[in-house]
Amino acid sequence: MSVRKAIQEVTDRIAQRSATTRGAYLDRIAAARDEGVHRAQLSCGNLAHGFAACSPADKARLAGARTPNLGIVTSYNDMLSAHQPYETYPALIKQVARESGATAQVAGGVPAMCDGVTQGQPGMDLSLFSRDVIAMATAISLSHNMFDAALYLGICDKIVPGLLIGALTFGHLPGVFVPAGPMPTGMPNDEKSRIRQLYMEGKVGRAELLEAEARSYHSAGTCTFYGTANSNQMLMEIMGLHLPGSSFINPGTPLRDALTREATRRALSLTATGNNYTPIGHIVDEKAIVNAMVGLHATGGSTNHTMHLVAMAAAAGLAITWQDMSDLSEAVPLMARVYPNGVADVNHFHAAGGMGFLIRELLEGGYLHEDVKTVWGGGLSAYAVEAKLIEDALTFIPAPAESALPKVLASVKAPFAPNGGLRMLTGNLGKSVIKVSAVKTEHRLIEAPARVFHSQDALQAAFKANELNGDVIVVVRFQGPGAIGMPELHKLTPSLAVLQDRGFKVALLTDGRMSGASGKVPAAIHMTPEAKNGGPIAYIRDGDVIRLDAEAGTMDVLVDPAEFFARAPATEDLTPQHFGMGRELFATFRNLVGPAEAGASVF
Ligand SMILES: O=C(O)[C@H](O)[C@@H](O)[C@H](O)[C@H](O)COP(=O)(O)O
Numbered sequence: 001m002s003v004r005k006a007i008q009e010v011t012d013r014i015a016q017r018s019a020t021t022r023g024a025y026l027d028r029i030a031a032a033r034d035e036g037v038h039r040a041q042l043s044c045g046n047l048a049h050g051f052a053a054c055s056p057a058d059k060a061r062l063a064g065a066r067t068p069n070l071g072i073v074t075s076y077n078d079m080l081s082a083h084q085p086y087e088t089y090p091a092l093i094k095q096v097a098r099e100s101g102a103t104a105q106v107a108g109g110v111p112a113m114c115d116g117v118t119q120g121q122p123g124m125d126l127s128l129f130s131r132d133v134i135a136m137a138t139a140i141s142l143s144h145n146m147f148d149a150a151l152y153l154g155i156c157d158k159i160v161p162g163l164l165i166g167a168l169t170f171g172h173l174p175g176v177f178v179p180a181g182p183m184p185t186g187m188p189n190d191e192k193s194r195i196r197q198l199y200m201e202g203k204v205g206r207a208e209l210l211e212a213e214a215r216s217y218h219s220a221g222t223c224t225f226y227g228t229a230n231s232n233q234m235l236m237e238i239m240g241l242h243l244p245g246s247s248f249i250n251p252g253t254p255l256r257d258a259l260t261r262e263a264t265r266r267a268l269s270l271t272a273t274g275n276n277y278t279p280i281g282h283i284v285d286e287k288a289i290v291n292a293m294v295g296l297h298a299t300g301g302s303t304n305h306t307m308h309l310v311a312m313a314a315a316a317g318l319a320i321t322w323q324d325m326s327d328l329s330e331a332v333p334l335m336a337r338v339y340p341n342g343v344a345d346v347n348h349f350h351a352a353g354g355m356g357f358l359i360r361e362l363l364e365g366g367y368l369h370e371d372v373k374t375v376w377g378g379g380l381s382a383y384a385v386e387a388k389l390i391e392d393a394l395t396f397i398p399a400p401a402e403s404a405l406p407k408v409l410a411s412v413k414a415p416f417a418p419n420g421g422l423r424m425l426t427g428n429l430g431k432s433v434i435k436v437s438a439v440k441t442e443h444r445l446i447e448a449p450a451r452v453f454h455s456q457d458a459l460q461a462a463f464k465a466n467e468l469n470g471d472v473i474v475v476v477r478f479q480g481p482g483a484i485g486m487p488e489l490h491k492l493t494p495s496l497a498v499l500q501d502r503g504f505k506v507a508l509l510t511d512g513r514m515s516g517a518s519g520k521v522p523a524a525i526h527m528t529p530e531a532k533n534g535g536p537i538a539y540i541r542d543g544d545v546i547r548l549d550a551e552a553g554t555m556d557v558l559v560d561p562a563e564f565f566a567r568a569p570a571t572e573d574l575t576p577q578h579f580g581m582g583r584e585l586f587a588t589f590r591n592l593v594g595p596a597e598a599g600a601s602v603f
């Protein structure tokens with residue numbers, strides 16, 4: 001089957017299965033648009049409250065219905081190095097809006113959790129749920145109904161998905177996502193990981209480890225590995241929700257500011273009061289979602305998007321499945337080697353030709369839909385560019401014909417692998433996903449006895465007690481969304497990597513998650529159904545032999561089914577993990593949340 005045919009087949013089946021829900025969604029946003037410019041719907045009291053704190057000039061503009069007003073939804077805080085630069089964005093955006101004869105107001109702020117700060121800590125149990133809280137906070141911000149378009153300021157893991165889910169409930173509004181860019185390259189990510197492993201083996205002390213970590217994460221901007229945050233940037237650009245070439249421009253640079261200014265002007269040009277009305281609900285269609293999945297596979301993106309993309313698509317009335325992702329993975333080549341899928345980082349990816357080169361290559365190879373709506377106008381070929389400042393003017397030049405760093409970013413004709421980085425695994429334990437792009441070929445087939453744990457701390461204790469020295473598939477269960485909120489278990493990576501480097505065949509099986517930055521150890525994650533809901537993972541016992549075959553896409557426990565399911569499933573009193581660090585506030589989420597394959601959503 002030709003590539004174009006394979007891509008079209010997945011696109012068509014998404015459109016077919018979503019016809020009713022997508023149709024209803026489009027009707028809703030058409031009705032919302034037909035109500036006209038929303039400030040005109042407000043009472044004088046509403047409006048006066050809405051502009052009470054504005055300058056007289058802004059008030060005069062806001063009192064009418066013709067001058068576009070931008071709503072800024074910001075996720076600024078000082079916890080995420082990636083979001084810290086947003087502190088100054090609203091002032092810049094307001095200035096540009098005024099220069100354009102319009103206005104801009106901060107509609108609201110959304111919470112943003114740094115998974116790096118909470119990794120391995122109780123706070124991580126709130127991480128996945130924070131995505132849906134962010135979606136709700138985005139809706140609360142926009143529900144003031146004062147706006148003709150919105151600018152979404154968010155980068156990291158759950159924040160972009162949450163912002164987009166919220167934005168799509170206001171799908172009648174045009175929206176532009178505004179990135180802030182990666183921090184400059186510090187200590188290479190693989191060197192940081194090497195020092196972590198030395199620490200786990202007791203070969204370096206805490207002071208040395210902290211010094212290495214601080215040299216890796218050293219300034220404002222997104223961490224430079226290709227985890228969920230930078231996967232988000234790739235997705236927003238390939239879906240046409242960023243300006244072209246804007247994802248990986250470093251913060252605090254003239255080009256970064258020029259792109260933020262242009263994003264502001266662009267959002268103002270897309271409103272219903274103008275001639276180029278482009279609501280976000282029309283941009284995010286089945287073609288954009290398929291382009292997103294293609295980009296995820298081609299770059300070896302984060303496993304978290306096997307859930308976030310499902311939830312984002314659903315917010316636009318589109319139903320996508322892990323089978324869709326798996327079928328696309330078979331068809332799409334791996335073109336990027338960025339940590340954890342290599343030693344380079346996103347600054348190197350950008351220097352190699354970045355998103356413009358990637359998009360041009362994938363378009364020419366027939367892997368992407370070109371005929372899509374974008375915030376920039378025209379089809380996706382307008383994104384096969386690099387953004388530059390030439391004599392202080394923001395200029396978009398064609399992406400380079402060749403990759404400047406072929407070991408980081410390959411051509412579509414000579415990819416690093418013939419298929420994508422993400423796979424679905426099926427078998428008698430249920431469905432899970434695995435990121436193969438970061439796993440060496442020799443580690444992709446493992447048959448080994450299970451060692452079962454009900455927490456990552458218990459596993460770490462067994463590692464420190466030297467109980468895991470041998471081939472082993474470690475099973476960490478009761479980590480699912482309904483159990484404790486589906487934390488990332490990325491803190492386990494150094495220990496498991498030490499075992500792998502000692503020559504043992506090691507894999508992880510969990511109903512929890514891993515970081516998008518997790519890599520070299522094969523991990524079957526998001527196991528569905530989860531242990532808390534009596535999934536087969538709850539029946540596994542120490543010593544059961546499990547076979548993981550990432551190439552074949554299978555994972556099975558090699559125990560007679562009659563004997564296996566005659567066992568009583570394991571249970572676990574999770575009460576201690578339902579209190580403290582605010583977790584007591586999320587009982588409703590744990591009770592409502594759907595399965596990982598449906599996006600682990602509470603909506
Ligand atoms: O999905 C992701 O990309 C991760 O959640 C990432 O955002 C998180 O910060 C990691 O924990 C960073 O890696 P380290 O924990 O190795 O620094």
Ligand code: SF4
Binds near residue numbers: 081156157222223
């Ligand atoms: S990439 Fe991860 S660790 Fe870095 S700022 Fe974002 S959430 Fe935090």
